[in-house]
Amino acid sequence: DAGVIQSPRHEVTEMGQEVTLRCKPISGHDYLFWYRQTMMRGLELLIYFNNNVPIDDSGMPEDRFSAKMPNASFSTLKIQPSEPRDSAVYFCASSTGPAGATYEQYFGPGTRLTVT
Amino acid sequence: KNQVEQSPQSLIILEGKNCTLQCNYTVSPFSNLRWYKQDTGRGPVSLTIMTFSENTKSNGRYTATLDADTKQSSLHITASQLSDSASYICVVTIYSGGGADGLTFGKGTHLIIQP
Numbered sequence: 395d396a397g398v399i400q401s402p403r404h405e406v407t408e409m410g411q412e413v414t415l416r417c418k419p420i421s422g423h424d425y426l427f428w429y430r431q432t433m434m435r436g437l438e439l440l441i442y443f444n445n446n447v448p449i450d451d452s453g454m455p456e457d458r459f460s461a462k463m464p465n466a467s468f469s470t471l472k473i474q475p476s477e478p479r480d481s482a483v484y485f486c487a488s489s490t491g492p493a494g495a496t497y498e499q500y501f502g503p504g505t506r507l508t509v510t
Numbered sequence: 511k512n513q514v515e516q517s518p519q520s521l522i523i524l525e526g527k528n529c530t531l532q533c534n535y536t537v538s539p540f541s542n543l544r545w546y547k548q549d550t551g552r553g554p555v556s557l558t559i560m561t562f563s564e565n566t567k568s569n570g571r572y573t574a575t576l577d578a579d580t581k582q583s584s585l586h587i588t589a590s591q592l593s594d595s596a597s598y599i600c601v602v603t604i605y606s607g608g609g610a611d612g613l614t615f616g617k618g619t620h621l622i623i624q625p
Contacts, residue, residue, distance in 0.1 A: 436617040437599060485553050494603045494612040496542050496561060501553025
């Protein structure tokens with residue numbers, strides 16, 4: 395299996411622009427997670443899906459962030475409008491079980507977002 | 511407030527030496543604790559997952575211990591190799607949680623192995 399696939403790997407955009415990050419989970423994994431990592435705050439869970447349905451979005455920082463999962467093999471995280479403080483590495487992960495249980499999570503390589 | 515504190519923030523050791531990384535948490539009620547290894551520019555990779563009833567879990571040269579009474583965990587690396595250079599992240603889960611509020615992340619320990 396190719397593992398979790400994310401695109402793009404790097405994104406540089408100007409403040410105010412819309413940014414869309416993409417993720418393809420491992421086939422057969424029913425859970426998909428979006429994380430953000432910064433030096434200041436470390437790793438944070440933003441939202442996760444089960445069977446394409448958002449289960450918990452309490453980690454989403456504000457309304458500028460939205461995530462969708464139109465099918466089992468694709469998810470997007472959108473930021474509109476983007477701000478410099480959104481600069482971070484965004485990871486997608488997939489699993490066969492929920493975040494709070496003892497299921498392995500498999501992370502993608504991440505998308506490094508820079509907002510100028 | 512649920513918190514996970516890791517120490518040291520960074521550590522440099524010589525190849526072949528052993529080292530121990532610490533994770534102290536105030537998360538309650540506790541469900542499980544994970545250690546992740548994150549290479550530079552890569553996503554985290556799971557090393558161990560322990561529930562409250564487990565005291566020790568090993569994964570090759572990595573051994574994690576858990577003391578649920580003192581709310582402390584450690585990750586011991588034996589006979590370090592250059593490939594062990596990475597950040598190590600401790601993550602603690604709340605028992606009733608399943609979502610974002612149920613996970614508390616440490617800031618990580620940055621480990622450098624020198625030849």
